[in-house]
Amino acid sequence: MAFWRSKKSAADTAAAPATGPANTPVNDPESATSVPSDSPPPAPEPESAPANPEPAEKPKGGGVFSKITGGLQKTRRVLGTDIRDLFKSAGRLVDDEFLDELFARLIRTDMGTKPANLIRDEVAKKYRGRVVELEEVIQTITEEIRSQLRQDDGDLAKAKSGPTVILVVGVNGSGKTTSIGKLSHYLRAARYSLVLGAGDTFRAAAVEQLTIWSERIGCEIVKGNKGVDPASIAYQTVEKALEIKADYAIIDTAGRLQTQKNLMQELQKIRRVIEKKIPGAPHEVLLVLDATAGQNAISQAKGFSEAAGCTGIVLAKLDGSAKGGVVLPIRDQFQLPVKFVGLGEGMQDMAAFDPDSFADALLKG
Ligand SMILES: Nc1nc2c(ncn2[C@@H]2O[C@H](COP(=O)(O)OP(=O)(O)O)[C@@H](O)[C@H]2O)c(=O)[nH]1
Numbered sequence: 001m002a003f004w005r006s007k008k009s010a011a012d013t014a015a016a017p018a019t020g021p022a023n024t025p026v027n028d029p030e031s032a033t034s035v036p037s038d039s040p041p042p043a044p045e046p047e048s049a050p051a052n053p054e055p056a057e058k059p060k061g062g063g064v065f066s067k068i069t070g071g072l073q074k075t076r077r078v079l080g081t082d083i084r085d086l087f088k089s090a091g092r093l094v095d096d097e098f099l100d101e102l103f104a105r106l107i108r109t110d111m112g113t114k115p116a117n118l119i120r121d122e123v124a125k126k127y128r129g130r131v132v133e134l135e136e137v138i139q140t141i142t143e144e145i146r147s148q149l150r151q152d153d154g155d156l157a158k159a160k161s162g163p164t165v166i167l168v169v170g171v172n173g174s175g176k177t178t179s180i181g182k183l184s185h186y187l188r189a190a191r192y193s194l195v196l197g198a199g200d201t202f203r204a205a206a207v208e209q210l211t212i213w214s215e216r217i218g219c220e221i222v223k224g225n226k227g228v229d230p231a232s233i234a235y236q237t238v239e240k241a242l243e244i245k246a247d248y249a250i251i252d253t254a255g256r257l258q259t260q261k262n263l264m265q266e267l268q269k270i271r272r273v274i275e276k277k278i279p280g281a282p283h284e285v286l287l288v289l290d291a292t293a294g295q296n297a298i299s300q301a302k303g304f305s306e307a308a309g310c311t312g313i314v315l316a317k318l319d320g321s322a323k324g325g326v327v328l329p330i331r332d333q334f335q336l337p338v339k340f341v342g343l344g345e346g347m348q349d350m351a352a353f354d355p356d357s358f359a360d361a362l363l364k365g
């Protein structure tokens with residue numbers, strides 16, 4: 001298979017100390033350069049893309065399910081084993097003791113007390129006072145998780161005409177740049193043309209990291225020297241997307257916290273310049289969350305998501321966590337759909353979030 005899926009990822013390589021661009025801060029928008037990739041694109045040529053492409057089809061079926069199943073292996077190993085342990089003999093009486101034990105096992109996946117209580121209540125409502133089989137309980141839990149995860153607007157936005165602009169935000173190291181690489185691959189595979197904007201001008205290594213992704217994917221990148229105003233990069237990325245009639249422009253940003261006032265203002269400026277170029281843009285502001293960061297860290301991102309006007313979540317690094325249940329409090333606390341989940345460092349290790357497949361993968365598979 002031609003797809004690159006090595007443990008030693010592009011992101012790792014790019015995280016090496018900067019050797020490339022000069023470190024002269026330049027604030028002139030003209031200083032940013034648009035560098036077309038010179039490596040052959042692995043995905044189909046843009047020319048072969050349909051003139052009026054439909055929104056990127058969410059891949060459904062076995063492929064996605066097995067990918068999610070693989071990514072959730074650690075969580076499933078814990079949750080599945082824990083729940084099976086409740087059934088030492090064939091059936092078990094559902095009483096307070098059973099329900100308490102079930103609750104304790106559920107919250108080990110970081111799903112939090114509210115979702116776990118709802119599951120406990122559902123199992124109690126259906127089975128209290130009865131002897132049940134393991135499979136019945138698993139089925140009921142799966143259905144309850146499915147219903148808690150249900151969401152509208154899970155699809156990636158697509159502008160009615162012109163380029164769709166996606167801004168990617170979050171704290172340092174959450175997986176923004178890697179997620180952009182994977183999302184770009186996903187969009188290229190769906191025959192969309194795109195331009196990347198290296199808006200994390202804080203570190204030269206961040207620009208290099210995105211450049212490596214653009215070369216692997218075979219798409220254009222707009223970038224500048226370290227220290228360039230990220231708003232000027234955003235502006236020129238959108239300009240480039242308009243010029244070459246790209247379907248998507250995806251703009252990376254430096255990691256930031258809500259408490260960093262100047263950086264939050266910088267984000268507002270980025271939004272303003274994008275909107276000036278294309279009214280209504282950015283069409284999507286994706287918040288990248290690190291699934292391994294724990295429930296508290298994720299809860300703290302709520303204020304950030306509101307301040308930054310986020311429209312959807314990418315939950316990265318689910319593969320590295322045994323706490324995949326964290327998606328439940330995310331759905332509960334953020335009034336935002338989860339759009340993609342990150343399941344590894346490779347180009348293909350991302351899936352459009354599908355609540356049903358996700359719930360199944362948590363417990364079955
Ligand atoms: N296992 C795993 N690692 C990831 C995933 N997404 C990102 N990473 C790794 O997390 C680290 C930080 O990612 P990066 O994209 O640079 O974060 P950024 O600072 O938000 O741009 C890198 O080592 C990535 O390879 C994922 O879905 N799974």
Ligand SMILES: [Mg+2]
Nearest residue numbers: 176177200206
């Ligand atoms: Mg980055």
